[in-house]
Amino acid sequence: MSEAKTGAAENPLTDKIKALIGTSAERVEASPRWGIEREGLRLFTNAIMDPDPRYWDEEFARKTRFGGIVTPPIYCSYLSRKTPAGAEDPISRAFRENPESDGIGGVREGGDSGPGALPPVPTPLKRILNAGNEIELYQYPRLGDRIYSQARYADIKGHITKDGSPMLVITTETTYTNQDGDRLCILRASTIRR
Amino acid sequence: MVSADELRFKAQLYYDDVSVGAELPPLVIGPMTPTHLFRWSAAIENWHRIHYDQNFAVYHDGLPNILGQGSWKQSILPRYLKDLCLPDGWPWKVSFQHRAMIVPGDTLTVWAKATGKSEKEGLGFVDLDVGMRLDGDVESCPGKATIVLPIRGGRPIPYPFVPPKGA
Incomplete structure (x- = not known):
């Protein structure tokens, strides 16, 4: 019989994992230099099909409450995904290492361990x-x-599901600021680990 | 879809004009095509093949088709709320879950329904149920949001936005 059926599964929220709650990563620059x-910005706004002149019409944007051209609400959260100019081509590298690459694994520079990354959650899930x-x-x-970003573990909860399986719900919070330290937006993402 | 001029000259929606239970104007996008999905992948440099390589999506990952990106959905909801609030309101916060997959051929209706209203420090807070409905009334992205709208004759909404204490 499985652990689940005997009711022997333990809450996966260990003391080591609890200690991560509130842990912050290094504040790093998300935008290019x-x-x-x-x-x-043009590529992004076209991809969300948003023709708002606040994103491209300098004269109009200057007269709005924003005082100039602005970006869509969470544009800044995508800046750090871009490959810097002059870097080794990550796509060629990924497919050289794994011809069956899914296009994600091995492509993003640093992956989940690069600058600004949170420490991994020590769980077998x-x-x-x-x-x-x-x-x-x-x-x-x-x-x-x-643009600068800083991530932290906002919360981690452990559960035993109805079928007796252990589960973690991990909430990371990333705060984006500008060069003056002004808060721009906060993004929280919750993931389930099973 | 809305045009640049509709956004340029958009009339302000006031707190006074929203009733609890009212549905706000929807945003219809689509039908989505593989080209739309590829354009998003290229714009944010997300090279996950399930979003543009149909053979990989279907035969390697066992998916029904290439899939619309969660990150795209995550950008569409704030964009919709921004449009509702223009020119002087503020799309303060939104939370949502990723449910039904978006595939080529889907037409999306981004929607909002007012569920509550409150005035705080002269600002009008409107709570919303929001989502992204696919054909056949399938909900792809259910969530909740709070937007801040000016009250007629009231004070301007501060920018950068500073929420009142306790809001």
Whole structure:
């Protein structure tokens, strides 16, 4: 019989995992050295099919409450995913190492252990499911802004599911700020580990 | 879809004009195509093959088709709330879950329904149920949001947004 059926499964929230709650990663720059630029913004706004002139019409944007061209609400959260100019091509590297690469594994520089990453949660639970997202907005980034991010473990809960399986719900919170330290937005992502 | 000029000249939605239970104007997007999905992957440099390589998605990962990206959905809901609030309101917060998969051919209706209202320090807070409905009334992204709308004759909503204490 499985552990689940005998009721022997233990809550996976160990003391080591509990100790991670509140742990913050290093604050790192998410944007390129030249800050938010127009062409990346154009690609992004086209991809979300948002023709808002606040993103491209300088004269109009200057007269709005934002005082200039701004970006969509959570644009800044995608900046750190981009491959820096001059870096080794991560796609070629990934497929050289694994011709069956899924396009994610081995592609992102540093993966989950690079600068700004949180320490891994020490659990044997491997399956990862997205449990939901929360977004709080305070200010839109502007062209030329340099963006910084800092992640922390906001909460980790342990459960035994109805079928007796152990499960963790891990909530990470990432705060994005600009070069002046102004808070732009907070993103929380909850993942289930089973 | 909305045009640039509709957003440029959008009339303000006021707190006074929203009733609890009212549905706000939806945003319809689609039908989605593989090209839309590929454009998003390229824009954010997300090279996960399940979003643009149909052979990989179907024969390697056993999926019904290439899939719309969760990150795209995550960007669409705030964009919709931003549109509702323009020009002087603020799309303060939104939370949601990822449910039904989006595949090519789907048309999405991004929607919001007012579930509560409250005034705090002269600002109008409207709580919403939100989501992204697919054909056949399948909900892909159920969630909740709070937007802040100006009250007629009231004070401007601060920008950068500073929520009142206890809000």
